[in-house]
Each structure stands twice: as C-alpha cells, then as structure tokens.
Amino acid sequence: MLKVLLVLWPSFVVAGIAEGVFFTVIDPRELYLFGEPVHFSRLATYSIGFLGFWIVCAASSLMTWFLMLGPSDLNRPRGRQE
Amino acid sequence: MTSKPQVAPIEFKPKFDEESLYEVHKKVHPRAVSGIFATWRWALVWITQLIFYGVCWLPWNGRQAVLFDLVERKFYIFGLVFWPQDVFFLAILLIISAYSLFLFTAVGGRLWCGYACPQTVYTEIFTWIEQKIEGERNARIKLDAAPMSARKFRLRAAKYGAWTVLSLWTGFTFVGYFTPIQTLWTSTWSFALGPWETFWMFFYGAFTYLFAGHMREQVCKHMCPYARFQGVMFDPDTLTITYDTERGEPRGARKKGVDPKAIAKGECVDCGICVQVCPTGIDIRDGLQYECIGCAACIDACDQVMDKMDYPKGLIRYSTEHAIEEHWGWREILGHIVRPRVVIYSVVLGAICVAFVWGIATKPVLRVDVIRDRATLAREVEGGLIENVYRLHVINVSETGHRYSIGVSGLQGIDLASERTIEVPAAGAKSISVQVRVPPESGKKGSNQIYFDVKSLADEKISVHEKASFLLP
Numbered sequence: 373m374l375k376v377l378l379v380l381w382p383s384f385v386v387a388g389i390a391e392g393v394f395f396t397v398i399d400p401r402e403l404y405l406f407g408e409p410v411h412f413s414r415l416a417t418y419s420i421g422f423l424g425f426w427i428v429c430a431a432s433s434l435m436t437w438f439l440m441l442g443p444s445d446l447n448r449p450r451g452r453q454e
Numbered sequence: 455m456t457s458k459p460q461v462a463p464i465e466f467k468p469k470f471d472e473e474s475l476y477e478v479h480k481k482v483h484p485r486a487v488s489g490i491f492a493t494w495r496w497a498l499v500w501i502t503q504l505i506f507y508g509v510c511w512l513p514w515n516g517r518q519a520v521l522f523d524l525v526e527r528k529f530y531i532f533g534l535v536f537w538p539q540d541v542f543f544l545a546i547l548l549i550i551s552a553y554s555l556f557l558f559t560a561v562g563g564r565l566w567c568g569y570a571c572p573q574t575v576y577t578e579i580f581t582w583i584e585q586k587i588e589g590e591r592n593a594r595i596k597l598d599a600a601p602m603s604a605r606k607f608r609l610r611a612a613k614y615g616a617w618t619v620l621s622l623w624t625g626f627t628f629v630g631y632f633t634p635i636q637t638l639w640t641s642t643w644s645f646a647l648g649p650w651e652t653f654w655m656f657f658y659g660a661f662t663y664l665f666a667g668h669m670r671e672q673v674c675k676h677m678c679p680y681a682r683f684q685g686v687m688f689d690p691d692t693l694t695i696t697y698d699t700e701r702g703e704p705r706g707a708r709k710k711g712v713d714p715k716a717i718a719k720g721e722c723v724d725c726g727i728c729v730q731v732c733p734t735g736i737d738i739r740d741g742l743q744y745e746c747i748g749c750a751a752c753i754d755a756c757d758q759v760m761d762k763m764d765y766p767k768g769l770i771r772y773s774t775e776h777a778i779e780e781h782w783g784w785r786e787i788l789g790h791i792v793r794p795r796v797v798i799y800s801v802v803l804g805a806i807c808v809a810f811v812w813g814i815a816t817k818p819v820l821r822v823d824v825i826r827d828r829a830t831l832a833r834e835v836e837g838g839l840i841e842n843v844y845r846l847h848v849i850n851v852s853e854t855g856h857r858y859s860i861g862v863s864g865l866q867g868i869d870l871a872s873e874r875t876i877e878v879p880a881a882g883a884k885s886i887s888v889q890v891r892v893p894p895e896s897g898k899k900g901s902n903q904i905y906f907d908v909k910s911l912a913d914e915k916i917s918v919h920e921k922a923s924f925l926l927p
Contacts, residue, residue, distance in 0.1 A: 378676075
C-alpha cells in the first residue's frame, strides 16, 4: 500500500502544481492536437491535462522507486518469489 | 592436501531500512476526549466547514460570490475579479501562506496540523460519525475483532453509508467552487451533469472518504511533506506538546490521592489514556516525535486524570524545551516568544501582507493590450495619409459594464479612421480593430512612438495610456 502511495501521491502533488502553472500561462484554446485546434471543452482539456500530468509524474516516481530497490530485493534467486 | 577455501560470510546490510517501506499498519482507534483543546478543535471544525460548505452558496451582484470559473478563466472573490494576468497575486498569496506557517510553527509548533488542517478536520468529523454509530473506543475494537454478524453488518453499513453521503456532499461542494453551484445543483437532480463535473465530484468525494475514513494518521505520517520538515522550524523556545518527565517519572499505578513522594514515584499514574486518545497512536511520554500532530488530545486527557487524582494539571502541557529545563512558568515562556527568528518571519510576513493589500486595492480595473497587425505594416490611403492597423484588446476588470472612448496621440495630425468607442460588459473583454492615419511628413522614417488612450465615458479616472509604434515607410 505504501509503495502505491509513494508513487501516486508525490506525482499527484506535482501534477497539481504543473497543471496550475501550465494552464495559467496557456489558454486551452491555444493548444493544437495532431495539427488541429483542440475542440474539447475547457473543462475537459483541464481535466485531461491534469490526468496526463499525473501519469507522467507517476511514471517518474515509479522509476525512482524502482531504482531505490536495494540489492536484497534484486539478488534473490531466479524464479523465487518473496 | 586439499582444503576448501575459507570464505568469511559477508553480512549484507541494506543502506536504508527497506522494511519501513512495508510497514504493517495497526488501526488506531482514538478514544474520545473533551477539554479546552478539544473544544478549540471543534470550534475550528465548525468555522472551516461552515466556510467551505457555505460560502459557495452566497450570491453577489447576481453571481456566485466565490467562484473559480475555470471555463471562463476568471476567478471571482466577492467584489474582486481575477484574470490569468493576475497570477502574481496568487503567487504572493502562496508566499503569505508559507510564511504564516513558518511563523506559527516557530511560535506554537504544529498548530496548523492540530486544529486547522483539512486532514485533521475531516478525520475529526469522520471519527465522530464512527463513534456515534459504532460506540466508544472499546466497543469499536471489539467490533473490529468480532466475526461478521447481522449487527456488525448493520453498523458497518450505517457507518460507511453516512461517510459516503458526507463525502459526496464534500465532492459536490468542491466542484461547486469551479462550476456555478446553483446550476450544478439543478443539473444533478435532472441527471444532466457533465462527464467531467461528475468525475471530479466522485474523485474528490472518494479521496475524502479514503483519507478521512480509512487512512487518517497514515496521511500525516507518510504523505505530508510538512510533517517531515517542521523540525527545522522548531527551536528550543517553540511551544510543543510536552510531557514533564521530571515531574512524571518514575511512573506507576497507585490509589487516588496518594502523595507521589510517599511512594517514591512521579505523578504519572501510567493509566495510558494519553496513548489511547492519540490519533496517531504514539506515546507522548517518549518525547517529541514527528508523528505528533500537536492536537493536544493527550493534554486534555491527562488533565482530567490529574484532576481525579487531585494532582495539579499540566503533567502534559504546551511548553518549550527551555522552559522544561529551566522550570519556567508562562511569563518566561511568553518572554521568549520575541526572538530573531520570530521577528524576521513577522517583519517579512507583515511587509508581504501590506504589499498584497496595496496591490489588490490599486489593481487596475481596465487593461488594454495593443497588438500591431503584422499582415499590413503600413499603407498609403486616400489623401496621401499613411495607415497602420492595430488590434486593441480591452479587458474590463470591473463589476460594471463600461463604454470606453479610444484616442490616439504622439504624432502631428494623427487620427483614427475607425470606431472611437467600444462597449465592454462587466468582467468581460473585447477586441477591436483600429486604423490609425498620419500625414507622411509628421514623423521620421521607420518606427515612431504613439500612444493610445482608452477612457471610460462614465468615469474619467478609469483610463489607460498605452504605448505603440507607428511605422512610416
């Protein structure tokens, strides 16, 4: 559970900050998606933007967690669980 | 002769305690407590939640008083309207919040955590519901251990049901700060909610439920960054919840009213109530710990026990490291509040607050952006005049609609060949294309500085003097 928290929570916080800064500076109507102006409602763009930021940040946190695994986690014999 | 090489076993020691990442969590069932600090906490629960659940329903000038209208990109806070260009104020507000937190923490420890943090406030409300439905601490522990029965199912269903209703209401209120809540209310009941409004309502509701109902102190212990760095804001004169070891130890049980000296013991009767009431499940007698959220529940609980024992109150109390060492009273503690750290925080905080208020008070109610039309730089029109075309983006930040006059100056014979007024509704913005004409001999070749003057027809004081450049071929 705590592992999940360590990945999802910091990424949530950072995604919130990123969302705030990004959309303060950029109006969703100025965005282009595959060369076409974004046609979603602003609320949808904000929401998708937030979830997108969250996923990206979570990927980063997940990698941090992965690289923090100690030798004892990695040195276990092949095929043995736990 | 063959012998097996001797290999010294190398003991592997992990660099950091990996076990702690998989902490086994024991559910904390805090015992209900009453007393002066519990009263304070409930007062703050009421104040903060009346504001949160109530303010979104207040009307103002025919709109919602406090509305962070994301769709229109405008924030309304009573009489003030903030545009994305005003993000500066938000930044200052964040700095003010941070400095206030530093100041309060340096003086009074984790006052925020103990009384005002939403995590504390919602946990308090959720625990209260739990206690009303499932009973006091012992009854809840027993119920947890009991196998599923009709009674347990009924109690659990009631508790989770009540939590769900409260969480959904919280989610609804939260979304109501971003979408007009009256519309939200009617569309909820006609099942006409937008997909994203519905999503955020359930998202916020679900997290309220999870954090306040199930995770509780885990949020403070594992998720809150503040809990981890508060230590650097503490100094030996910071008020914290302190157990007076000298007075309390050696602890031990005894009969009511026994003089501790007669039995060679301290005043702690080791009843363990301070541990039972602790929402994070720690023993304050082990000293200051990062898990302590400063809620003072143990103070209230211990004071009641001290009263029963006819001992003076305050075995656990708000005190400072210095005060405990030097046996100071309140006079000396208060005398040590003024110290360099506190003075610096206060001065900086005061200065930023003044700047903030001044900035809001003198916030312009009219903004004009001048954008040169890049397609046509300069062209000659009838009468040999040279024409440049601009776009004026006029933003009316005030609460009333205005008609503005547009003027231009800076070159001999300069004049407009387009509309001279523009009407902009309250808290609205409009763009207008303006043609400016100048006789060719009135300026130098290349760029010349000119000025646009946009003035409200109703109020001369509302005006903007904006620079632009005029190109002469």
